[in-house]
Amino acid sequence: VLPTVLKTGKIKEARAKLSRYDYALQGYAIANYRLPFADSNGDGREDTNVFIGTLPYLTLGLTSGDDVWGNAVKYAVYGRPGNPNNLTDTSDKATLCDALSAISGFDSNIAYTTTSDTCAGATAANSANQAYVLASGGPKDLDGSNGFFDLCNGSAGAGFNAENKIQALNYDDIVRPFSIMELIHNVCTP
Numbered sequence: 001v002l003p004t005v006l007k008t009g010k011i012k013e014a015r016a017k018l019s020r021y022d023y024a025l026q027g028y029a030i031a032n033y034r035l036p037f038a039d040s041n042g043d044g045r046e047d048t049n050v051f052i053g054t055l056p057y058l059t060l061g062l063t064s065g066d067d068v069w070g071n072a073v074k075y076a077v078y079g080r081p082g083n084p085n086n087l088t089d090t091s092d093k094a095t096l097c098d099a100l101s102a103i104s105g106f107d108s109n110i111a112y113t114t115t116s117d118t119c120a121g122a123t124a125a126n127s128a129n130q131a132y133v134l135a136s137g138g139p140k141d142l143d144g145s146n147g148f149f150d151l152c153n154g155s156a157g158a159g160f161n162a163e164n165k166i167q168a169l170n171y172d173d174i175v176r177p178f179s180i181m182e183l184i185h186n187v188c189t190p
Contacts, residue, residue, distance in 0.1 A: 011138075011174070014068045018134050018176040021073060024060040025132060025178065030187060033096045035077045035087045035132055036060065042072065051088070051111065052076040052158060055134065067136035067174075074135040076111035076158055078103070078180065083110070087131060087183070097188035103129065103180055111158050113177045119159035131183040133160045138172035 029035050037046040038053030044065060046056035054072040057065030065073050079086030085103050090096040106112065106124035114127035163175045 010068055014136050014138070014174050015176075017068055018073065018136060018174060021055055021057075021060075021062070021065070021134055022176055022178060024062055025134075026183075026186060028060055029087075029096075029131075029183060033093050033187070034090045037088050038075050038077060039065070049081050051079045051086075069137070071137050074137075075132065076130075076160065077132045078111050078129060080109055093187065097184070100180060100184045100188060109158055111160070113160050113162045113175065115162045119155055119157055122159055127159070129180065130160075130177040131180050132178050134176045134178075135160055136174040138174055 025035065036056045036059045037048055038050045039045060039056040039059075040047045040050040040053045042054065044056060044058035046059045047053070053075060055062075055065035055075040057063070065075075067073050077088055079088050085099040087096070087099060090099055106122075106127055107129060108119075108122055108127070110129050111131075111133050112122065112127050112129045113133060114122040116122050116126045160175050160177070161173065163177055
């Protein structure tokens with residue numbers, strides 16, 4: 001019983017830590033009218049034109065970007081090079097709200113979550129683009145590849161497994177997406 005209780009406690013702690021990172025990102029978006037780029041080199045600072053990487057915790061004013069197991073939290077933000085609606089390239093409320101309102105359809109090259117068993121099966125019917133996604137690899141590498149991240153979360157692509165869905169027995173990641181609609185509500189709604 002004790003190992004199960006300890007594991008459950010760590011998972012709750014991991015969810016709480018992702019929640020704190022989520023609130024820091026929301027605060028950053030409200031204060032700066034944009035989301036930060038991802039960190040690509042592990043220094044904790046956002047790197048221009050990097051949309052999938054690790055959490056830019058120093059840019060957010062945090063002391064760490066790790067999960068409770070000591071691994072870097074993966075971060076993906078809505079955007080890609082040359083896309084006119086990147087949520088990282090806005091500078092005022094009107095520009096951010098215009099970019100948010102111009103987003104339509106599903107794009108598998110931009111941060112998304114899917115209920116498909118594989119990212120290759122992601123479609124508009126089972127997937128949704130997100131303003132950003134945070135992911136912890138969980139306590140173990142259950143799928144045996146891509147470090148601690150399992151299934152879609154471990155790929156180099158923009159896809160992440162849906163929050164709170166057990167994809168398979170070889171999956172223990174924790175995902176926290178923030179939807180485009182939530183960002184519209186937080187920033188653009190009077």
